[in-house]
Amino acid sequence: SSSSRDEALRDKRARILSRGLPKQKPIEGVKQVVVLASGKGGVGKSTTAVNIALALAANDSTKEVGLLDADIYGPSIPKMMNLKGNPELTPKNLMRPLKNYGIACMSMGFLIEETAPVVWRGLMVMSAVEKLLRQVDWGQLDYLVIDMPPGTGDVQLSVSQNIPIAGAVIISTPQDVALLDAHKGAEMFRKVHVPVLGLVQNMSVFQCPKCKHETHIFGADGVRDLAKALGLDILGDVPLHVNIRETCDSGQPVVISQPQSDA
Numbered sequence: 661s662s663s664s665r666d667e668a669l670r671d672k673r674a675r676i677l678s679r680g681l682p683k684q685k686p687i688e689g690v691k692q693v694v695v696l697a698s699g700k701g702g703v704g705k706s707t708t709a710v711n712i713a714l715a716l717a718a719n720d721s722t723k724e725v726g727l728l729d730a731d732i733y734g735p736s737i738p739k740m741m742n743l744k745g746n747p748e749l750t751p752k753n754l755m756r757p758l759k760n761y762g763i764a765c766m767s768m769g770f771l772i773e774e775t776a777p778v779v780w781r782g783l784m785v786m787s788a789v790e791k792l793l794r795q796v797d798w799g800q801l802d803y804l805v806i807d808m809p810p811g812t813g814d815v816q817l818s819v820s821q822n823i824p825i826a827g828a829v830i831i832s833t834p835q836d837v838a839l840l841d842a843h844k845g846a847e848m849f850r851k852v853h854v855p856v857l858g859l860v861q862n863m864s865v866f867q868c869p870k871c872k873h874e875t876h877i878f879g880a881d882g883v884r885d886l887a888k889a890l891g892l893d894i895l896g897d898v899p900l901h902v903n904i905r906e907t908c909d910s911g912q913p914v915v916i917s918q919p920q921s922d923a
Contacts, residue, residue: 681862699841729767742911
């Protein structure tokens with residue numbers, strides 16, 4: 661009958677598709693992986709990733725937290741976490757993460773000179789990402805926070821399909837140009853069956869330090885509206901505040917250096 665033929669076709673298609681996708685393999689010693697992503701660059705994703713990792717550790721001192729910088733072309737984690745140097749190798753030839761503020765960190769920035777550009781084609785980038793995922797001795801981690809590069813390309817797909825991910829957090833500013841790409845980012849994770857935990861609205865409002873007048877430089881509530889349209893939660897609303905920028909630039913993120921700050 662036509663219904664049994666349709667069913668056989670569906671089964672065949674499912675078998676072919678499952679063959680094409682890499683089998684997910686957990687990172688040894690890591691319990692939960694959370695990825696931070698944004699469609700657009702420059703929306704504060706790395707700053708948010710660093711502060712989320714530090715907040716997870718601060719909330720529960722029994723938890724071990726790691727931070728992986730998956731942005732091969734523009735690694736920011738070494739500067740923001742005030743870390744320099746090359747990772748040591750274990751007897752098994754695995755890289756040991758560098759540690760600061762109790763967070764184990766790994767980044768392409770530890771493997772190249774600070775001002776050296778990475779001028780690589782896609783295959784070399786994918787190979788580097790694979791090494792950062794698999795050839796690092798993370799020890800025992802409760803959470804690994806992965807700071808993804810902007811966009812929805814090879815790196816995002818590879819990470820999403822190769823390791824089990826507990827959830828993704830999408831960072832965006834409220835302006836329309838950023839929201840378009842944030843929407844694409846959320847849809848990409850849905851396509852690869854990664855749960856989207858919610859959105860963070862960054863640089864949402866600027867308060868004048870003199871007169872306290874508030875200005876929505878990048879627009880108001882854009883991320884809230886997008887979250888509503890996608891049926892997702894808003895996880896945070898972060899102001900455009902000089903403290904956040906200064907503390908990250910100096911390698912002393914605001915969660916560590918000014919935990920009581922309004923920012």
